[in-house]
Amino acid sequence: MTDLDSFREDTRAWLEENCPASMRTPAAEDEVVWGGRNAVYKHPDSRIWLDRMAAKGWTCPTWPAEYGGGGLDKAQSLILAEEMQRIGARPPLMSFGISMLGPVLLEMATHEQKLEHIPKIVRGEIRWCQGYSEPGAGSDLAGLGTKAILDGDHYLINGSKIWTSYADKADWIFCLVRTDFEVPKHSGISFILFDMQTPGVSTKPIKLISGNSVFCETFFDDVRVPARNVIGSLNDGWTIAKRLLQHERTMISGFGLSSGRNSRGGLGGSLEQTAMTYRGDTDKLSDPVLRDQIAQFKIDSEAFAFTSQRSAQEAKLSKGPNATSSMLKNYGCELNKRRFELLLQAAGTQALGWESLTADASDFAPEELSVAREWLRSKGNSIEGGTYEVQLNVIAKRVLGLPDMTTMLVKQ
Amino acid sequence: MSLVFNEDQLMLQESARSFCREQAPVAVLRNMRDTKDALGFPKSLWQSMVDLGWAGMAIPEVYGGFEFGYSGLGIVLEETGRTLVPTPLVSTILLSATAINLAGSDAQKTTLLPAIAAGESIVAFALEEGAFHNPAHVSLSAVKTAEGYELNGVKKFVLDAAAADHFVVVARSSGYAGDTNGISLFLLDSKTPGILVQPLSMVDSRSAANVSFDKVNVPAGALLGIEGAGWPALERTLDIGRIGLSAEMLGSIQEVFERTVEYLKQRTQFGVQIGAFQALQHRAALMYSEIELCKSLVRKALSELDRGDDAQDIPALASMCKAKLCEVSALISNEGVQMHGGIGMTDEFDLGFFLKRARVAQQMLGDVLFHRDRYASLRGF
Numbered sequence: 177m178t179d180l181d182s183f184r185e186d187t188r189a190w191l192e193e194n195c196p197a198s199m200r201t202p203a204a205e206d207e208v209v210w211g212g213r214n215a216v217y218k219h220p221d222s223r224i225w226l227d228r229m230a231a232k233g234w235t236c237p238t239w240p241a242e243y244g245g246g247g248l249d250k251a252q253s254l255i256l257a258e259e260m261q262r263i264g265a266r267p268p269l270m271s272f273g274i275s276m277l278g279p280v281l282l283e284m285a286t287h288e289q290k291l292e293h294i295p296k297i298v299r300g301e302i303r304w305c306q307g308y309s310e311p312g313a314g315s316d317l318a319g320l321g322t323k324a325i326l327d328g329d330h331y332l333i334n335g336s337k338i339w340t341s342y343a344d345k346a347d348w349i350f351c352l353v354r355t356d357f358e359v360p361k362h363s364g365i366s367f368i369l370f371d372m373q374t375p376g377v378s379t380k381p382i383k384l385i386s387g388n389s390v391f392c393e394t395f396f397d398d399v400r401v402p403a404r405n406v407i408g409s410l411n412d413g414w415t416i417a418k419r420l421l422q423h424e425r426t427m428i429s430g431f432g433l434s435s436g437r438n439s440r441g442g443l444g445g446s447l448e449q450t451a452m453t454y455r456g457d458t459d460k461l462s463d464p465v466l467r468d469q470i471a472q473f474k475i476d477s478e479a480f481a482f483t484s485q486r487s488a489q490e491a492k493l494s495k496g497p498n499a500t501s502s503m504l505k506n507y508g509c510e511l512n513k514r515r516f517e518l519l520l521q522a523a524g525t526q527a528l529g530w531e532s533l534t535a536d537a538s539d540f541a542p543e544e545l546s547v548a549r550e551w552l553r554s555k556g557n558s559i560e561g562g563t564y565e566v567q568l569n570v571i572a573k574r575v576l577g578l579p580d581m582t583t584m585l586v587k588q
Numbered sequence: 589m590s591l592v593f594n595e596d597q598l599m600l601q602e603s604a605r606s607f608c609r610e611q612a613p614v615a616v617l618r619n620m621r622d623t624k625d626a627l628g629f630p631k632s633l634w635q636s637m638v639d640l641g642w643a644g645m646a647i648p649e650v651y652g653g654f655e656f657g658y659s660g661l662g663i664v665l666e667e668t669g670r671t672l673v674p675t676p677l678v679s680t681i682l683l684s685a686t687a688i689n690l691a692g693s694d695a696q697k698t699t700l701l702p703a704i705a706a707g708e709s710i711v712a713f714a715l716e717e718g719a720f721h722n723p724a725h726v727s728l729s730a731v732k733t734a735e736g737y738e739l740n741g742v743k744k745f746v747l748d749a750a751a752a753d754h755f756v757v758v759a760r761s762s763g764y765a766g767d768t769n770g771i772s773l774f775l776l777d778s779k780t781p782g783i784l785v786q787p788l789s790m791v792d793s794r795s796a797a798n799v800s801f802d803k804v805n806v807p808a809g810a811l812l813g814i815e816g817a818g819w820p821a822l823e824r825t826l827d828i829g830r831i832g833l834s835a836e837m838l839g840s841i842q843e844v845f846e847r848t849v850e851y852l853k854q855r856t857q858f859g860v861q862i863g864a865f866q867a868l869q870h871r872a873a874l875m876y877s878e879i880e881l882c883k884s885l886v887r888k889a890l891s892e893l894d895r896g897d898d899a900q901d902i903p904a905l906a907s908m909c910k911a912k913l914c915e916v917s918a919l920i921s922n923e924g925v926q927m928h929g930g931i932g933m934t935d936e937f938d939l940g941f942f943l944k945r946a947r948v949a950q951q952m953l954g955d956v957l958f959h960r961d962r963y964a965s966l967r968g969f
Binding site for chain 2: 448449451452459460461467468470471472474475476478479480482483485486489490493500503506507565567568569571572573575576577578579580581
């Protein structure tokens with residue numbers, strides 16, 4: 177038996193013993209564990225599951241063991257993922273610390289900074305939010321104006337951020353601030369971490385078209401942050417910001433992956449089953465145009481899943497996420513948006529209810545109402561993490577090597 | 589399963605690419621068109637490809653092949669798509685050799701497969717009867733006689749019929765057009781009395797013909813497989829053909845796309861390279877993304893075929909490949925011409941050859957609508 181075989185055997189046995197039966201089902205949206213100081217465990221077993229996995233470092237399987245990670249190599253982590261998938265185990269923890277900040281800290285932070293932050297990400301003790309966009313700096317992110325001015329061994333931070341996901345629930349923020357005002361915009365930015373409980377930090381949720389408030393406005397009013405909390409070199413924050421964006425895109429492109437899966441349907445089944453059910457069809461979808469569109473969508477979804485696999489295999493051969501992250505982000509987001517548009521067509525006006533006015537939900541079922549809200553939410557997919565258009569610019573310039581008009585304009 | 593090429597595959601790609609660039613550029617096809625070549629492909633060029641082992645890649649070793657696998661054959665097809673080199677790869681290797689290997693008796697395989705692998709035999713595949721791919725809609729009749737069978741009917745758009753020494757003929761021995769039961773495959777000499785080959789001049793300048801069968805008498809030994817039960821072998825043969833043709837189309841779209849991006853970097857208007865304009869950049873970026881999906885689909889399908897008896901989901905993979913490649917092939921060939929502007933409309937420039945080949949390849953073995961419909965049925969809706 178090879179080492180990998182015995183690793184698989186041990187992993188399977190451990191999961192069998194330690195993954196509670198209730199954690200072997202897909203998590204409802206409000207059951208997802210985000211961790212943090214005010215962590216919510218809607219399902220009591222989810223806390224047990226998190227603690228057991230975190231103790232082994234398996235919330236972050238490939239991160240180094242010295243910082244609390246699992247210390248697994250790629251082959252082992254693949255086996256762990258396969259074994260979890262085999263029993264339908266939920267991810268024990270979802271967080272921006274895992275998907276965005278952690279990989280960047282491991283690559284760019286000092287040993288002390290890693291020791292301070294990584295173990296808490298692994299254990300889900302600190303929930304992070306991302307301070308990037310500002311009211312005046314969206315697609316032109318490098319135009320950000322939040323100021324950090326050195327005052328002894330601290331920075332004094334003033335300004336505001338917008339579209340900060342879950343800022344009102346987060347414990348710490350990773351934030352882009354301007355630390356040099358005399359140089360070109362990309363060269364004066366630093367990447368800094370601070371506690372959201374620091375005096376002067378306040379947040380205000382933004383009500384969205386879906387009726388929910390996942391994004392916030394975040395204000396900084398004379399916030400004092402230790403200078404040692406800067407990651408990487410001072411004024412080199414843009415390098416880190418771009419690296420982190422690649423990880424963010426990879427995460428967001430996952431929306432497209434899950435949207436193609438048969439199991440995930442807004443209305444008790446796959447997209448095509450929904451379309452058939454709402455039309456009273458039994459063995460074939462009666463609307464030929466919708467049938468063709470759904471077939472096209474599903475083919476793209478399957479092709480996209482193969483492309484994600486291929487990209488991951490290629491990334492293993494080189495190092496880290498590559499230029500295809502922009503392509504995957506865009507395609508994944510468009511797939512998710514297409515899926516919800518098709519779902520509206522599949523279920524007609526039953527997918528367009530806003531809330532139920534009857535005690536027994538005889539007008540609109542809860543899953544029908546959630547389709548409308550998720551459809552609206554999906555419109556943000558191609559805006560967050562760099563807009564669709566910005567990603568196309570990135571592909572055109574970095575992948576295809578086409579000339580950059582914006583630098584031409586600057587030169588003129 | 590790896591969707592990334594290994595060292596052997598990269599070497600094969602490199603050698604196939606340089607062979608096609610040097611020995612078989614688009615000029616070869618242009619010359620065949622201008623000289624109205626009757627055969628459909630340059631014989632000596634095909635022999636060079638045979639010498640490189642391309643004809644025997646998917647043929648078992650016991651029958652004179654090399655068993656390099658479908659992934660290898662796919663790489664070769666992709667490179668031939670890049671220069672539009674006319675070859676009997678689709679007709680003889682992907683379709684006929686596959687059908688003989690799947691359905692044939694040991695005697696049939698021993699007679700023809702080594703000859704195909706050695707480049708000594710060209711076998712055309714006679715299936716279509718109308719203007720659209722419709723494999724169950726077969727009405728060419730095969731009626732039992734004392735010695736064997738008599739075939740009567742007409743086949744359309746038979747690739748490489750002019751050069752063929754043998755035909756695989758899809759015929760109906762019982763039932764009606766549209767039934768999957770009652771389909772029988774035959775393997776016969778192209779010189780059998782009663783066969784008339786009428787060459788077609790197609791827009792892609794490749795060889796195709798209508799072939800009529802008038803009281804064609806063949807011995808019982810010409811039956812390929814079991815009488816009336818030819819459908820499963822036919823379906824698998826067509827799926828392999830669809831995947832292989834998708835690989836060829838993948839090569840063509842990459843070539844057109846790369847030439848187009850290069851042109852965007854060279855052509856200057858308003859004092860800048862036109863590739864600096866966002867209206868063109870975004871369209872180029874979208875094409876790039878679609879091509880990446882095509883690559884993944886084709887590689888996935890080819891490597892699945894290489895799993896032999898363990899291969900799964902081949903019908904759906906074949907339809908996904910062909911549907912997606914048809915869609916993207918239309919996009920890239922059209923955008924290629926548009927982005928090249930007036931020069932893209934000239935015959936002197938090669939781009940038109942790609943546009944013409946794209947449309948023929950799109951129709952061949954099922955267009956985008958055919959394959960989305962088939963995929964939907966396979967997935968249960």
